[in-house]
Amino acid sequence: MASKTGKETKKIRLGRQPIDWEAHLARMGTGKTVIEYGANRNIFWQGEPADSVFFLRKGKVKIAVTSQQGKEAIVATLDAGEFFGEGCLAGQPLRIASAVALTDCTLVRIEKALMTRMLHQEHDISELFVTHLLSRNIRFEGDLVDQLFNSSEKRLARILLLLAHFGKESRAETVHPGISQESLAQMVGTTRSRVSHFMNKFRELGFVDYSGSGGVTVNSGLLSVVLHD
Amino acid sequence: MASKTGKETKKIRLGRQPIDWEAHLARMGTGKTVIEYGANRNIFWQGEPADSVFFLRKGKVKIAVTSQQGKEAIVATLDAGEFFGEGCLAGQPLRIASAVALTDCTLVRIEKALMTRMLHQEHDISELFVTHLLSRNIRFEGDLVDQLFNSSEKRLARILLLLAHFGKESRAETVHPGISQESLAQMVGTTRSRVSHFMNKFRELGFVDYSGSGGVTVNSGLLSVVLHD
DNA sequence: AAAGCAGTGTGCAATATTGAACAGATTGCA
DNA sequence: TGCAATCTGTTCAATATTGCACACTGCTTT
Numbered sequence: 001m002a003s004k005t006g007k008e009t010k011k012i013r014l015g016r017q018p019i020d021w022e023a024h025l026a027r028m029g030t031g032k033t034v035i036e037y038g039a040n041r042n043i044f045w046q047g048e049p050a051d052s053v054f055f056l057r058k059g060k061v062k063i064a065v066t067s068q069q070g071k072e073a074i075v076a077t078l079d080a081g082e083f084f085g086e087g088c089l090a091g092q093p094l095r096i097a098s099a100v101a102l103t104d105c106t107l108v109r110i111e112k113a114l115m116t117r118m119l120h121q122e123h124d125i126s127e128l129f130v131t132h133l134l135s136r137n138i139r140f141e142g143d144l145v146d147q148l149f150n151s152s153e154k155r156l157a158r159i160l161l162l163l164a165h166f167g168k169e170s171r172a173e174t175v176h177p178g179i180s181q182e183s184l185a186q187m188v189g190t191t192r193s194r195v196s197h198f199m200n201k202f203r204e205l206g207f208v209d210y211s212g213s214g215g216v217t218v219n220s221g222l223l224s225v226v227l228h229d
Numbered sequence: 230m231a232s233k234t235g236k237e238t239k240k241i242r243l244g245r246q247p248i249d250w251e252a253h254l255a256r257m258g259t260g261k262t263v264i265e266y267g268a269n270r271n272i273f274w275q276g277e278p279a280d281s282v283f284f285l286r287k288g289k290v291k292i293a294v295t296s297q298q299g300k301e302a303i304v305a306t307l308d309a310g311e312f313f314g315e316g317c318l319a320g321q322p323l324r325i326a327s328a329v330a331l332t333d334c335t336l337v338r339i340e341k342a343l344m345t346r347m348l349h350q351e352h353d354i355s356e357l358f359v360t361h362l363l364s365r366n367i368r369f370e371g372d373l374v375d376q377l378f379n380s381s382e383k384r385l386a387r388i389l390l391l392l393a394h395f396g397k398e399s400r401a402e403t404v405h406p407g408i409s410q411e412s413l414a415q416m417v418g419t420t421r422s423r424v425s426h427f428m429n430k431f432r433e434l435g436f437v438d439y440s441g442s443g444g445v446t447v448n449s450g451l452l453s454v455v456l457h458d
Numbered sequence: 459a460a461a462g463c464a465g466t467g468t469g470c471a472a473t474a475t476t477g478a479a480c481a482g483a484t485t486g487c488a
Numbered sequence: 489t490g491c492a493a494t495c496t497g498t499t500c501a502a503t504a505t506t507g508c509a510c511a512c513t514g515c516t517t518t
Contacts, residue, residue, distance in 0.1 A: 065374050065377075065378075067378045068457070068458070069378075069458075071378060073374060073377035073378060075370055075373055075374060075377070086363065086366075087363070087366075087367055089359075089363055090360065090363035090364055090367060092367070096367075096370070097370075119355075119356065119359060120352065120356065123349065123352075123355075126348075126352075126355050126356075126359070127348065127349065127355075129359060130318075130348060130355065130358060130359060130362065131319065133359065133362035133363065133366060134315065134316070134318055134319035134362065135319055136366055137315075137316075137362060137365055137366055137369065138316055138319060138321070138325075140366065140369035140370060140372075140373060141304055141325070141326075141369060143369075143373050144304055144369060144372050144373050144376065145294050145302060145304060147373065147376035147377070147418060148294075148302040148304070148376070148415075148418035149294075149296045149298075149300060149302060149418075186377075189376060189377035189378075228297070229297070229298075
């Protein structure tokens, strides 16, 4: 509780002027709740009724799907400032995926009815949401193309680069600390033994660095070579 | 040929009332063009500057990506009533995919600036566009999950079902006539020889029917069994 | 009719991937 | 401290997939 989200900027950059998402939210009537989730806490389960959209104010969240055979795949990991669970707005009655907090999170739960109303009445919200959906779309399309074309080795390289926010201003270079090979395998769509194999290969080549604990460091410049053959 | 798409209603169902897309378009100033494309004509190429969004009024269009190695993948096939090329709205300077008319098409080209203006000013358009993006998102997420979990056999089964509009009211049961095994392979993300192999298997089991020419007929009920193991 | 062409049915060796196993290392906790 | 749980490195046989080859079909063009 009582996290220091106060420091986070509430103004989210859009095409034109920054919009004050929190102010809009505050103005709306009932239907929203601010919730804090501890790391590893479940936010919603696949198969549950879907009646709300979430906005991630702080922390990281993963979206995962479990197959009938019990295998799990991670279809997205989200950072602060992103929406999720928006499928219900398109009429999905049930969650098609589960959402789990990867770190301590604070998020805003918005009931479907309220979200619909906001999209209908508030231009800025509507525009923000369109921007979000466009980015998500581009990311999904990229993931799909990646699957259609590339070997598991290249897919792993790509995931590592994306997790390190390759291309963004902030050259964090460090992947989410504590990410396991199992999780990587679930994102890449392969087995852990394969991930272990390639991680070692990448490490020997100096593309990544990781020692027991302390997360993975990515040399984006070098690793990106893998993608281009 | 998909024949009577011309009869499709121009009023597109939204959550609430149907909105008259054409009327909105007509009211806007310059920046839009109605274009007709013959079958197999190219609409835009991957790598080209991206400065407009398209609305498909009639016909079918495929969205394809070519890898550096020259392999082609089909990431989507679109029906009347759908948008495409919307990536530019999120700031993509270049097309990341090519668009090709699969049948004779008529489509509306909307310049990026006009589209932005419409999204900003016209509630109905904005809402329609959000609905489109949500559906597209759900489809991409589904495709991605499919790739992460399933074998090429199941993926082929799924594509055949989707092409036959499985689940929709109109039990057309007939896939786009003249679709080649090569195209199927590019959608599924595998090789033609694999597609040929599974198509024969499906045919022997009575799940599909196809004879030289005349397109593929899908027995959705039977074929969907493949998906559930 | 002959030739060309695109699509299909097969077979096969080379390669990639899976799935399961086991040992060592590290971490968290009683 | 010691135990249990988790994560990692590594192997290996079974399986799936690729990439290519070639023959055969139906169709169009000349």
